[in-house]
Amino acid sequence: MARSASMAANWRAALASMAVALLLLGAAPRVAAQAIDDPLEPLNRAVFQFNLIVDNTILKPVTQLYGFAVPDPAKRGVTNFLQNLRAPIVFANQVLQGEREQAGITLGRFMVNTTFGLFGLVDFANYFGIPPREEADFGQTLGVYGIGAGPYLVLPLLGPSTVRDATGIAVDSFIIDPTIYFTDTSWRLARFGLTAVDTRYRYGPLIDDLQANSLDFYVAARSAFLQNREAQIRKNGGGLGDEYESIFDDSFDEEASDDPFEVE
Amino acid sequence: MTRSKWNEASESLWRRRTLLATALLGAAMPLLPVAATASVPDAEAFIRQIGDEVMVILTDESKTDPQKLAELKTMLDSYTDIDLISRLVLGRYWKTASDVERDDYVALFHELLMKTLAARLGDYNGQTFEIVGSQQVSKVDSTVATKIIRVAGKPPLNVDWRVREKDGSFAIIDVVAEGVSLVVSQRNEVGSIVEREGMPGLIAAMRERRDALL
Numbered sequence A: 001m002a003r004s005a006s007m008a009a010n011w012r013a014a015l016a017s018m019a020v021a022l023l024l025l026g027a028a029p030r031v032a033a034q035a036i037d038d039p040l041e042p043l044n045r046a047v048f049q050f051n052l053i054v055d056n057t058i059l060k061p062v063t064q065l066y067g068f069a070v071p072d073p074a075k076r077g078v079t080n081f082l083q084n085l086r087a088p089i090v091f092a093n094q095v096l097q098g099e100r101e102q103a104g105i106t107l108g109r110f111m112v113n114t115t116f117g118l119f120g121l122v123d124f125a126n127y128f129g130i131p132p133r134e135e136a137d138f139g140q141t142l143g144v145y146g147i148g149a150g151p152y153l154v155l156p157l158l159g160p161s162t163v164r165d166a167t168g169i170a171v172d173s174f175i176i177d178p179t180i181y182f183t184d185t186s187w188r189l190a191r192f193g194l195t196a197v198d199t200r201y202r203y204g205p206l207i208d209d210l211q212a213n214s215l216d217f218y219v220a221a222r223s224a225f226l227q228n229r230e231a232q233i234r235k236n237g238g239g240l241g242d243e244y245e246s247i248f249d250d251s252f253d254e255e256a257s258d259d260p261f262e263v264e
Numbered sequence B: 001m002t003r004s005k006w007n008e009a010s011e012s013l014w015r016r017r018t019l020l021a022t023a024l025l026g027a028a029m030p031l032l033p034v035a036a037t038a039s040v041p042d043a044e045a046f047i048r049q050i051g052d053e054v055m056v057i058l059t060d061e062s063k064t065d066p067q068k069l070a071e072l073k074t075m076l077d078s079y080t081d082i083d084l085i086s087r088l089v090l091g092r093y094w095k096t097a098s099d100v101e102r103d104d105y106v107a108l109f110h111e112l113l114m115k116t117l118a119a120r121l122g123d124y125n126g127q128t129f130e131i132v133g134s135q136q137v138s139k140v141d142s143t144v145a146t147k148i149i150r151v152a153g154k155p156p157l158n159v160d161w162r163v164r165e166k167d168g169s170f171a172i173i174d175v176v177a178e179g180v181s182l183v184v185s186q187r188n189e190v191g192s193i194v195e196r197e198g199m200p201g202l203i204a205a206m207r208e209r210r211d212a213l214l
Helices: A002-025 A041-069 A072-096 A100-115 A138-144 A163-176 A185-212 A219-234 A243-246 A254-256 B005-030 B043-057 B067-081 B081-092 B098-123 B183-211
Strands: A154-156 A159-162 B128-136 B141-149 B157-166 B169-176
Touching: A041 A154, A041 A185, A041 A219, A072 A100, A072 A138, A072 A163, A072 A185, A100 A254, A138 A163, A138 A219, A154 A163, A154 A219, A159 A163, A185 B098, A219 B183, A243 B081, A243 B183, B043 B067, B043 B128, B043 B141, B043 B157, B043 B169, B067 B098, B067 B169, B067 B183, B081 B098, B081 B169, B081 B183, B169 B183
Parallel strands: none
Antiparallel strands: A154 A159, B128 B141, B141 B157, B157 B169
C-alpha cells in the first residue's frame, strides 16, 4: 500500500514536471550552440555558487578521502556497479531513439556484468570483447525527437542542466529506472551519494581544470555543458551549424579587420 | 583441352572481367556527387604529422617535463594561428577595440593558452589517436575528425580539428572536443565579460588569471 502510494507520488511528480517543461518549451526550435538562452542567470548563478560551496565543504573532502582510502580496484568496482545500475535507463532510451545496435551492446553488457560480473562490480563484458557502452538518457531522447533545450538551469546538487534535460532526469529517475519500484528512500540516498563521489572522483580533475583556466567559471561551465549536450543529441554527426560557421567568415582576417574605413 | 582446364580458363576470364569492372567502377567513383563528404588529404596529412610529432615528444622518456613542454609550445606556435584564434574569439568586439587594447588582448590570450597547455601536460596517460576522416567546410577551411583512444572499456573521445589553408600552408584554428569548441567556449566567456565590463574589464580579468596561474 505504502509502496504503491509512493509510486503514484513519483509518477505525479514526474508528470507534473514534464507538463511544466513542455509548457515552457512549446514548440521551441533547437537552440544553436552559441545562442545562450539563460533568462534565469541571476538565480542560476546563485545556485551555482551554492553548489560550489557544497562541493568545497563536503563533496571534495569526502572524495579526497575516498580517493586516498579506497584501493583502486574497489573504486573501479564502484564505478562499474553504478554504471551497471543505469543500464536499464540507457537501454530504454536507446530503444526510444531507435539505436538498435547500441541498445544491443547495452543489454549484452548488462546481462554479462550482472551475472558473471557479480551484480555489475566487475566489467566482465570487457574481457568478452563487448564494445564500451554509449550513454543515453531521456533528455537526449527528447532532443533526438526534435525538442529544444529551453532555458539553461543550474539544479541544486545536480549542476548544469536545461528545462528539457531536467525533465529527462525526472523521467529517467522516477519512471524508467526499474529500481524505483522496489527500493526505499535510504537506498536511493545512498546511491545518490555514492554516485556523487564516484563522479567527482572521475571528473574532478576536468572540473578543477575548467575552473582554474576560465575567466568566468559560470559561463565556462554553461558553455561547455550546452555544447557537449548538443553533440550528444547530434551523436557527434553533422556540423556545428550555420552560426558556428559564420564565426569563421573571412571578415576577421587581418586586412579586413584593420581597415579603419570599414563599416559594421 | 580437358573439361576442367576449360573450366579453369573460363573462371580466370570471369575473374579478370570482374576485376576490370571493379577498376572501372573505382575510376568512375570520383565523378559521383560525393563532394560534400570528400576527404581532404592535405589537411589530414597535416593533422597526422602533428599527432605523430606530439606522440614522439610525449613518449620520449629521455626528456624531462619542462623539456617536453618547451617543445610542445614551439609546435603549438608553429602549427596554430593563435592571433587569428584570438580575433575570432573576440568577434565583433575586435572592431571597436583600440590598438593598445588589441595588442594587450592578443598577448594575454597567447600567454593564457600556453599556460593552459602546461597545465594539461600532466594529463597524458598513454592515449593514442587515430584519424577518422576529413571534410572541406568552406573555401579555406576543412575539419579533420580524430578519435583519442583511451584505456580499454572507456569510450574514445571525439576530437575535431578545424584547419585553415592559406597560401598553401595549414594552421589549426579551432579544436572541438566532444562537441565543445575552443573558439565558441572562449567567445562565450569573453563576450559575457566585455558586455558587462568592457575591454578594460576583460584585459584586467585576463591579467588576473595569468597572475593566478604563475
